[in-house]
Amino acid sequence: MSVSLAEQLRGRLPYPFETIAVAVTFSSRYKVVIKEAARLARIHRSKLILIYVGVLDEQQKQKMTRCVKECHIKEKYFTIISMKGAVVNTILKICKQNVVDLLVLGALKKESVIKHYVGSVARKISRKAKCSVLLMPNPKDRPQTFNKIAVSAVDLPKTPLTMTTAVYIANQENSDVLHVVSEEYIPMFESAYADCSTDVELDNRKAEFAEQCKLRTRKLLDEIPGSSAINIKKRVIFGKPGHSIHVFAKSCKPDLLLVNSPKKHLGLLDRLFPHDLEYLLEDLPCNLLIVHSRGF
Amino acid sequence: MVKLGHHDIIVFLIALGLILIIARLFAELFNQFKLPSVLGEIIAGVLLGPSVLGFFWPESFEYLFPFIAHPEFTSTIPVQYAMDSMINISVIMLLFVAGMEVQLPLVIEQGKVALSTTFFSMLIPIAVGYLGVHFLPDLFMATDGDVGLVGFFIGVVLSITALPVIARILIDMKLFKTRIGMTIIASAMLIDLLGWLIFSVLLSVIEGGSSGVDLTYTLVSIILFGGFMLTIGTRLIDKSLPWVQTKFAWPGGVLALSFGLCFLGAAFTESIGIHSILGAFIVGIAFGESANLRDRTREIIHQFITNVFAPIFFVSIGLYVNFVENFNFSLIAILLVLAYSSKILGARIGAGLGGLSKKDAWTVGVSMNTHGVLEIILGSLAMSVGLINEEVFVAIVVLVVVSIITSAPMIKRTINK
Numbered sequence: 001m002s003v004s005l006a007e008q009l010r011g012r013l014p015y016p017f018e019t020i021a022v023a024v025t026f027s028s029r030y031k032v033v034i035k036e037a038a039r040l041a042r043i044h045r046s047k048l049i050l051i052y053v054g055v056l057d058e059q060q061k062q063k064m065t066r067c068v069k070e071c072h073i074k075e076k077y078f079t080i081i082s083m084k085g086a087v088v089n090t091i092l093k094i095c096k097q098n099v100v101d102l103l104v105l106g107a108l109k110k111e112s113v114i115k116h117y118v119g120s121v122a123r124k125i126s127r128k129a130k131c132s133v134l135l136m137p138n139p140k141d142r143p144q145t146f147n148k149i150a151v152s153a154v155d156l157p158k159t160p161l162t163m164t165t166a167v168y169i170a171n172q173e174n175s176d177v178l179h180v181v182s183e184e185y186i187p188m189f190e191s192a193y194a195d196c197s198t199d200v201e202l203d204n205r206k207a208e209f210a211e212q213c214k215l216r217t218r219k220l221l222d223e224i225p226g227s228s229a230i231n232i233k234k235r236v237i238f239g240k241p242g243h244s245i246h247v248f249a250k251s252c253k254p255d256l257l258l259v260n261s262p263k264k265h266l267g268l269l270d271r272l273f274p275h276d277l278e279y280l281l282e283d284l285p286c287n288l289l290i291v292h293s294r295g296f
Numbered sequence: 297m298v299k300l301g302h303h304d305i306i307v308f309l310i311a312l313g314l315i316l317i318i319a320r321l322f323a324e325l326f327n328q329f330k331l332p333s334v335l336g337e338i339i340a341g342v343l344l345g346p347s348v349l350g351f352f353w354p355e356s357f358e359y360l361f362p363f364i365a366h367p368e369f370t371s372t373i374p375v376q377y378a379m380d381s382m383i384n385i386s387v388i389m390l391l392f393v394a395g396m397e398v399q400l401p402l403v404i405e406q407g408k409v410a411l412s413t414t415f416f417s418m419l420i421p422i423a424v425g426y427l428g429v430h431f432l433p434d435l436f437m438a439t440d441g442d443v444g445l446v447g448f449f450i451g452v453v454l455s456i457t458a459l460p461v462i463a464r465i466l467i468d469m470k471l472f473k474t475r476i477g478m479t480i481i482a483s484a485m486l487i488d489l490l491g492w493l494i495f496s497v498l499l500s501v502i503e504g505g506s507s508g509v510d511l512t513y514t515l516v517s518i519i520l521f522g523g524f525m526l527t528i529g530t531r532l533i534d535k536s537l538p539w540v541q542t543k544f545a546w547p548g549g550v551l552a553l554s555f556g557l558c559f560l561g562a563a564f565t566e567s568i569g570i571h572s573i574l575g576a577f578i579v580g581i582a583f584g585e586s587a588n589l590r591d592r593t594r595e596i597i598h599q600f601i602t603n604v605f606a607p608i609f610f611v612s613i614g615l616y617v618n619f620v621e622n623f624n625f626s627l628i629a630i631l632l633v634l635a636y637s638s639k640i641l642g643a644r645i646g647a648g649l650g651g652l653s654k655k656d657a658w659t660v661g662v663s664m665n666t667h668g669v670l671e672i673i674l675g676s677l678a679m680s681v682g683l684i685n686e687e688v689f690v691a692i693v694v695l696v697v698v699s700i701i702t703s704a705p706m707i708k709r710t711i712n713k
Contacts, residue, residue: 155473187402188397188459188463189463190598191459191460191463191602192463192464193464202595239591240587243587270404273404273526275401275404275405
């Protein structure tokens with residue numbers, strides 16, 4: 001009995017990345033984006049799919065094939081798929097049909113104000129995708145391993161899977177360090193305690209929250225296989241989720257930052273009143289991997 | 297030009313000094329019993345005012361607060377102006393920090409359950425408040441012409457949830473970050489926003505006749521101002537804050553910017569016929585929304601307003617209103633029954649329809665029935681425009697006090713059931 005696509009996707013772990021896809025646009029950076037995706041495909045021993053939206057002529061096909069072969073990937077390990085249609089929906093459709101685990105996209109670090117509100121292709125896909133998405137604002141001609149990885153350990157149900165994925169990638173990449181960053185946000189904290197707490201009491205309360213966070217992270221890490229093999233640094237930062245990790249990533253400069261996929265479909269309202277992922281999409285601090293939990 | 301004379305300045309400064317020190321002492325005393333400072337500050341006002349000091353030691357009261365004891369004396373009028381200005385500024389500042397607490401992204405994140413809880417926990421109390429005044433106009437001292445307005449006002453008072461009070465209870469009970477906690481906070485924030493909008497329009501309707509400002513013009517202006525401040529204004533503040541916080545003296549630069557914008561916003565809404573508090577509230581939302589506002593700066597703004605301006609306002613309540621003379625037991629009892637039943641039921645229905653389990657919906661219902669300082673501000677403003685009298689105002693203050701005292705035990709009981 002054949003299993004439907006929806007059933008195949010539901011409950012599928014975000015890793016290992018059996019199938020990696022990369023969207024090709026023939027822009028000035030298309031080769032470097034393919035090279036980055038090819039490096040990941042090699043490390044994770046994945047099947048590589050090159051997606052092109054539109055009609056692909058023979059010359060373009062050859063260009064893509066040549067580029068992948070230059071990355072030492074044999075022809076049997078990659079496929080080129082082209083399809084006509086609306087860019088975002090077509091890419092998402094191809095990803096779904098081919099049970100893609102990771103979609104690699106080249107993206108601008110920042111976009112113009114209007115484009116931010118309207119939504120570029122890469123940002124739209126990040127908000128809608130049903131698989132993990134890797135946004136690369138600065139793909140390199142000579143791709144390098146992700147030596148320094150950071151993961152957001154915000155207190156949400158999806159976080160354990162994101163952390164597990166981070167540990168998995170850190171092991172695969174043989175990374176030097178994995179920063180596990182707990183984002184703690186207590187709106188109203190200042191006003192709730194403004195009238196009746198001394199400085200010491202307030203600091204103690206914050207320290208109490210930080211300790212709870214550390215304990216939660218430690219518990220989670222203890223349960224993740226392979227975590228003991230990595231150099232893990234735990235941090236607790238206070239601030240709005242998404243914004244605080246953005247600030248952290250800007251100062252720490254990791255090679256890769258992992259965050260949860262959005263809790264719900266993000267729309268214009270979420271861009272007007274930004275929260276969580278929107279802060280990162282507004283200004284990509286580094287390579288950003290949005291881990292999709294696929295119904296877990 | 298009316299100017300403060302030598303003696304006036306002495307009287308004014310003594311009054312301010314006493315208010316701040318005695319309010320702090322009572323706030324600290326109440327904190328020892330884990331009660332909010334505001335209760336201590338109101339009690340300090342009652343003790344210093346005509347209810348206690350003026351009744352038992354009238355000479356002392358007249359000596360310390362001549363502008364309250366004998367407002368008819370022309371020599372004390374400048375002090376009255378000065379005091380009135382201080383109280384107005386305090387209310388504007390309080391609304392500014394109240395606005396800073398409203399986090400619209402949190403409301404959007406919570407989605408359906410927050411909207412449903414907000415809708416029903418406003419609709420039912422407003423309906424109950426309106427009907428209560430409609431059927432008992434004499435008790436609420438509403439005349440034939442303004443039964444509707446008074447009813448609507450009482451409904452708005454019953455519908456508001458005290459954000460800082462409930463936030464603290466939820467943090468202390470480790471419920472803040474749960475789904476129930478987030479639903480309560482998000483709904484209370486939205487209710488705050490809607491409540492102040494409704495109340496401001498209500499005030500402009502009452503005052504509209506006298507000022508002659510067209511209501512349609514006022515409404516369009518406020519929608520445009522609110523829309524601008526909550527979108528473009530918020531972004532501008534957010535983008536400028538990192539620059540201000542690093543290039544200007546800290547915290548002086550950011551304090552000047554925040555209070556400056558607060559007063560400008562307040563002046564704008566006042567100029568279009570809506571009370572100044574709404575402008576301060578909206579600017580507060582735009583300011584509080586900024587992710588670039590440092591926690592420490594936020595803390596300083598809160599500390600400054602909560603510990604300097606809030607006591608002036610809350611003590612002044614007790615100073616100007618005689619709580620003993622205006623204590624109407626039946627009115628208080630009816631108001632308590634209407635408030636508790638409508639708010640708990642409304643929020644419970646809304647949370648249930650929003651998808652929470654029966655038990656969680658009851659917890660939300662009971663938690664949302666926490667009233668606080670905003671209701672007192674609402675009451676004092678309504679009293680100042682003659683919408684309600686002192687008896688109704690005292691009943692509102694008692695409702696707030698009783699609800700603050702009963703909230704935490706009631707929430708604990710509901711959770712442990």
